[in-house]
Amino acid sequence: MPLFTTRAIEDFPIGNILLRDHHAAFAVEGLRTHLHAWLTAEDMALLSPTTPTLVDERRTPLAWFGDVPDAAKAIVANSSFLIVHPWDLLRANEHFVGALSSPKIEGDIHPNAVIEGVVHLGAGSRILPGVFIEGNVIIGANCKIGPNCYIRGSTSIGDKCHVGNAVEIKNSIMLSGTNVGHLSYVGDSVLGEKVNFGAGTVTSNLRHDGKNHRTEVDGSLVDTGRRKFGCIVGDGVHTGINTSIYPGRKLWPGASTRPGEIVQRDVVSNLQ
Template identity: 45%
Template sequence: MNKMQAVILAAGKSTRTYPLTVNRPKPLLKVLDKTMIEHNLDQLHGLVDEVIIIVGFRKELVMEKLGSFYKGMKLCFAEQKEQLGTGHALETAKPFLKGKFIVLNGDDIYDKKDIAAMLEHDYAILVKEVESVARRFGAVVVKDNKVKEIIEKPAENISKYANTGVFVFKPDIFNIELKKTERGEYELTDFATGLAKKGLLEYEPVKGFWLPVGYPWNYLEANVEMLHRVKAKQIDETAVIEDNVTIKGIVIIGKNTLIKSGTYIEGPVFIGDDCEIGPNAYIRKDTILMDKVRTRAEIVDSVLMDNTTAKHTSYIGHSVIGENCNIAAGTITADYRHDAGSNKTLIKGEKVDTGRKKLGAFIGDNVKLGIGTLIYPGRKIWPNKTTLPGEIVKQDIVD
């Protein structure tokens, strides 16, 4: 009997999530205390025996992070040397595949119960019921418990089901010939479309959760969603909480973290290992402070990645700050429009409506801000950039 296998697609260079992914593959972004790809490996644990990971951009970072085994599952790596689409990426796994297998995107987060349900099928796609697929999702059109067709980001709301990027296939799908798209790529969905035309493709609706991370603010939202799934306060026994600290709600505090006097924390909040918070910090709900963060700031609904410092009075709201950044005294991330409208931001030269009334800044790794830096809502700063004292960031600061 063949062992159950999974394929995780982790080769792409994600430009829509810049500046967070300029220096790293998106699956290596941390959500709370582990990377996105590790979250998915956790969900696969107990369901599959072997995982083939398709690598490409900065492949060495993925391979070094994961090694050859994860919780008893064997890990194999197949390299996609050219970025020719997800269908081409899957074809690089072909030499490893022995029987039925499941395919997942490495940069979304999935629920184990949905993966288990998918494995009951021979050929299937995991779908999510959404309000509208128009211009946002791949639409999965179904009839009589079968998939009829998959249409990428249609102009009209033609189906209630969105494609989540999870499929169950058998190796005979490689008999389906893929055709190059107008973008010069080979798409994974064309394998599924070929099965649908033969009446073979079933679908499984999401019953757990699906956290897609297409844009920088989706990364913030994924962290907040995973934080909300924690149901009890967790304070490590090595953490030190000084007198006159207020902690309300569900708060996670990691190893060797120091919370200094006068700090006020309103959960849900995640604070990682080896952090120094306060004195007199104000950490508001939906804040995620990863390892070795030092801050005395007011922070709300934001992610501060490893080794970032905001040691003086400042305001960080609805933002993501990369690793090894220094947020200088008096920094303010503006996050609300005067007209109370939805914030828009530039993605690859085009304005994208984020659907968020509150939207702060997105700052890459190793950024150093000058004192009194003021940042307009939705602005982005690329890695290794700096600002002058008193600078007002009205436009993205890019390479």
């Protein structure tokens, strides 16, 4: 997968916090966790001496007390799960960002911006006039958002990102150093580090028949379980202006598109 060729899953940020650091919030003596598990406080509260192991619906251990998981004393998670594919990152991000309850503003918000939701804004970041934020959103440090952008929850944007004029971002993850040029749309997608979307780049995220999206993994089509699903973009990808990307497509690290290109199939670069 494009994102997992350049970083381990445990080193992927969820809401701008590494997955491994999310695990640290549950650290107690004797507790072990699967490196790729997304864990919720609701499920972790279920662990006890009588039920020392938390498993997913496939009985994969997610967290346990002791040296090894005890399958005979396991409880099935309600909301925790194993991150296997990039679209699982979106599910974890939705859970974390959607649960924000109080704002944290360290940057500057222009008086003519409208905020309807809980926002975390990093130091040195600026939200310019005309920006409308609807839902919970996390924006890192030293970012520039707008003017006239529409940012929808649950979106997380890393450090040193630029979201240009009249861009819409919905339920997506953007890693640090990524730029989305003016008049673009990014929906239900994951963008790696130092990606540059040329002006007018549009991701499609809905099938005409309303069914779940499927995407190719190791030569086979896999059901993502998602009715809304955009694209997965590796580090350093550059798109030409007015690029259109079909749902469920993957662009590998270092790949690029030409102006006006329609991405109907995965784009593999020589950096794979």
